[in-house]
Amino acid sequence: MKAVRLHAFHAPPVVGEVPEPTISGPLDVIVKVGGAGVCRTDLHIIEGQWDAAMGTPLPYTLGHENAGWVHEVGSAVTNVTVGDTVILHPTPTCGFCRACRAGADMHCVASTFPGLSTDGGMAEYLLTSARACVKLDPRTAPEDVAALADAGITAYHAVRKAIPLLYPGTTCVVMGVGGLGHIGVQCLAALTATTIVVVDRNPEALKLAESLGADHTVVADGIHVQAVADLTGGAGADVVLDFVAEQGAEHDGWAMTRRAGSYFVIGYGGTVRIPTLDIISTERNIVGNIVGTYNELAELMALAQAGKVTLHTRTYPLTAAADALADLDAGRVRGRAILVP
Amino acid sequence: MKAVRLHAFHAPPVVGEVPEPTISGPLDVIVKVGGAGVCRTDLHIIEGQWDAAMGTPLPYTLGHENAGWVHEVGSAVTNVTVGDTVILHPTPTCGFCRACRAGADMHCVASTFPGLSTDGGMAEYLLTSARACVKLDPRTAPEDVAALADAGITAYHAVRKAIPLLYPGTTCVVMGVGGLGHIGVQCLAALTATTIVVVDRNPEALKLAESLGADHTVVADGIHVQAVADLTGGAGADVVLDFVAEQGAEHDGWAMTRRAGSYFVIGYGGTVRIPTLDIISTERNIVGNIVGTYNELAELMALAQAGKVTLHTRTYPLTAAADALADLDAGRVRGRAILVP
Amino acid sequence: MKAVRLHAFHAPPVVGEVPEPTISGPLDVIVKVGGAGVCRTDLHIIEGQWDAAMGTPLPYTLGHENAGWVHEVGSAVTNVTVGDTVILHPTPTCGFCRACRAGADMHCVASTFPGLSTDGGMAEYLLTSARACVKLDPRTAPEDVAALADAGITAYHAVRKAIPLLYPGTTCVVMGVGGLGHIGVQCLAALTATTIVVVDRNPEALKLAESLGADHTVVADGIHVQAVADLTGGAGADVVLDFVAEQGAEHDGWAMTRRAGSYFVIGYGGTVRIPTLDIISTERNIVGNIVGTYNELAELMALAQAGKVTLHTRTYPLTAAADALADLDAGRVRGRAILVP
Amino acid sequence: MKAVRLHAFHAPPVVGEVPEPTISGPLDVIVKVGGAGVCRTDLHIIEGQWDAAMGTPLPYTLGHENAGWVHEVGSAVTNVTVGDTVILHPTPTCGFCRACRAGADMHCVASTFPGLSTDGGMAEYLLTSARACVKLDPRTAPEDVAALADAGITAYHAVRKAIPLLYPGTTCVVMGVGGLGHIGVQCLAALTATTIVVVDRNPEALKLAESLGADHTVVADGIHVQAVADLTGGAGADVVLDFVAEQGAEHDGWAMTRRAGSYFVIGYGGTVRIPTLDIISTERNIVGNIVGTYNELAELMALAQAGKVTLHTRTYPLTAAADALADLDAGRVRGRAILVP
16 A cells, blocks of 8 residues: 655655554554644654654654554454544554553553554554544544544643643643644633733734634734733733744743743743742743543544534645645645545 | 841842831731741752743842731731731732632742842841731740741642642652752641652751651752652653752653652752653643642641641841851751841 | 621521621721522521531621622721722632632631521621622622622632533533522633533423523433433533432432543532442542632622623512522522512 | 352342353453452342443343453454453443543443443353453552442542632532542542541441541531531532432532532432522532543552552452442441452
């Protein structure tokens, strides 16, 4: 089958022929891919940023954001059957560790992460497991929802954790309105009555944010920290959701966070540098975020089905993966790029 | 009256004569000081570290950890009367802002911080307000409990926030068993069944920790991060309470924190430097901590009265304030030094 | 001044002349009433239902839902000044007890409840305290917002407590769309993405509910428990907010609550009768609700100012109090009746 | 094999011969029973109380509290192997429903409940599933820990839910110190610093409670509600854990609960009858409790291993099941009766 293969860091992935995956375990599931999202993390993987944390298994197939149809199932699979339309939680999990038994799928001690630690979904078929499958209405087109499998779940997870902090009268800053951020804004609007302030370099992204529920938009032009201070009576935001967290955003995000507030790190690439005196004298928090739980993905599908989260996507054929990655890198994608095998 | 006055940064405070405070507002309370704790923060104030955050009002009287007897009250004070034994919440608050109305006293938008932003309690009398007074059993000796007013409330506040994370089977690291840490260990033992691992440079401090409820102690000798890894099957601690947070402890504390765990910053002086990729790929949190609420101080007094928290203190006459500060700086104080006017 | 006085149980209150209230304590505030809500609780008071719990102080002035303008203040009042437009938290509190210091105003051990335990606001002037005053934009007309002071805060408080239970994919039943319920529906729509099912006897009330955000409406015609089962795949609702809780609603509400769900009691008048086996075998909860906190009232005002909660009211002159009560009793009021002195 | 069989309601179960269970599903596990607890629920099952809720499958084998050794495993079982010592979560679960994916094992939509809905563990062998097995230190004797599998997990689950309500200075009443209650007292002492007040009819049970951590004991002699009022300054307890909930305990428990407090129902057999006015005017809660989660059972095992929970048990041979049930019914068992096949 065709697959988008990464052979070396700092080199563009190429479309090549590889064998189809096969069932070996009783809970294995093979999915015919209907849509595979293209993510800034793919760029970071190509740069080698994830090698230390994950051990990128070169050469391998990219693609950690997938939806499709069940193609084949292992002998003990009972929750889906061949032909079902599914969206896939990004990390097939063991089901037996403390984290799995607590519903914290992203902290399973024995999970894989297809597209990062094993072959991913930028291919015709993908090997996953029963526990990763969220069954969908059969009328759903996988390419329409694939972006919810990683961008969506990650944005939703961060927003859901922030809800108790975002009662009426508070302010939430969203930094970066790309693939994740444009979903984050909608989740905030659907689940809270906080005042949403969106910060982005790109005026078009800010226009999109306004149409999705932002109350205020701020161009990231160098005086945006002051702009947020002005919008909050000098206090700063109760919560900052930083979907960028590199190139200085990680300093601005912290600076925008008010006393007793929380700075959520969702993007990555930069480094926070904060005096501990600054952390304690204001009692602020820095909150890490990664993916989300299986149930959160199901909740997000409920939000999407109710029309409260709408994806902005642009599709490319699988063979045009390089174009999609280039467009993303150059800031030419509004919302999310999706490969369709 | 006599008071311990700081006239300039980097110079030792001196005992001098100043006028007694007077009542001006209807909710003012003047307390005859019975005990005033000596804190590492006093050393940091003398070094000028707090000037940027608080505007240290030189010259002024140190002392932010106080207990004593009510000496005089304003016209609208109803909760205490002259002669009452009291311990003082460190920040007299306005009572009307959102934070006050939520019980988050330490985030009052109009509080003062005697000993940091106004004259403190290393003196014969202290001006505070009705809302800062926690009434005690009249048989309590203020010098015996004064250390709970700041060291105690701060350690208790951090532990209380951590309780939901510390179910049986978890591990909590306590870094530093000084004035705050030795109370923190006791609060952990009283309020959780977590495995308590204490890290300190000083073997005597570790002995004290063992007697207070530590399950394991680790000398901070350069291989202590590995020692914590070994004690936790390689995973790290669910929670790290860092009562040091300077001189490298702030890196060690983060390194000891497991995936999905939380690193609580309570001490200060250092600077955290963490790649955002490291924050998100493990979904760890950095949690700021400052003082605590009025109710938390009352709760801590209940713990102390039940014998579940016992202070290790060493008293000095008010006139020996310089000795107490020198002993603290040199690591010669086990527990807390208390000035008695 | 004119006031609506209750002289005896089971007899209609009458408008009479009483002396204006006067300032006696340093934190007293006298408010010129601009709007006083008429509540089902007033009917219950007249029936004597509150006498056992509160000691109704006959004869006295009704009215526990008030907004107006500050008319006079005590010597220690700093948060409002004469002329300020204010909405009043229903229970002036002591500010010093554990509950007050935790922000749980409705559980103050020394509060009064004007309109229940002392003279209320169906009068030209009302005696309250500084801690009860929420300052409003001076352009606000008190009669437009008065209903938020009790109906609003109570509905908001219950919804706010339910938010963590109402993630996307859940169902919340609202029983009764009167003064409280019509605000509750709007709060749910503003603060959650739950599926809102409204149950009421009155088809017009259901029409109002639809316009305010209900996803489904059910006529309470005897088969409404089954109707809710049908809407939830047989499982029942995750949360039932019962704004009626009398005349059988209290049985229906429990029956509509799913396994592991919560039945919120907000209305009153009936009696729950439930086998403990039924409680434990399904692990369901019964959650009491009364008024709300000062901060919740402020949050609700933020919601109202943002246009996310709109009151449906009908005004009557103070002298027509008897008509308003009669209309309410007969089910002729959509939303809330407001007396304007 | 031998098994304790219930053939008809209101008739004593008898020991008889039945076929050994066999593996049919890939995740099935057969356990050689080492200890099977005898529970008040067994008496209630015999009385027919559970038939309506569970459909008691007469004739069948009793026993819902089991520990032993893995005897045989299905083809897809990976978390345990033959010979492992295990304690069993009482409800084998599907692993795929929302509740399972949230860790709320007791609310699985497709679980069985061996001993209630299918053959239980008062037998030589028991059929369960991989997801029910908690692996233990091989030196553990199953008969020593079996009581934690149902009595333990249920008591622990209720206490764990109550922890956030039980800060220092609060009071918790434990009603009934039998199989569950004597574990509940120890969990409270290990996990909170609340004042523990134990109420029981039996003076010997109260002595046991004192030795396990009770601060006060009260004989349930008719004036015990007043006794709790006296111990709490008239306010009542913040939390009441009612392990009885029949024969009037369900009224006393509610009456002992303070304003804004919570009454936890854990036992059953009685009926709560409460005016909704009483629920709302005090904002009290009634909290259902059933079993607990898989992780809670693992946490409890950690507590037990640390010596913080010690079981008081009395063993009987499997063939003496009738004696054990009779002793329990007559109040002759302190702690828990355990059958050993």
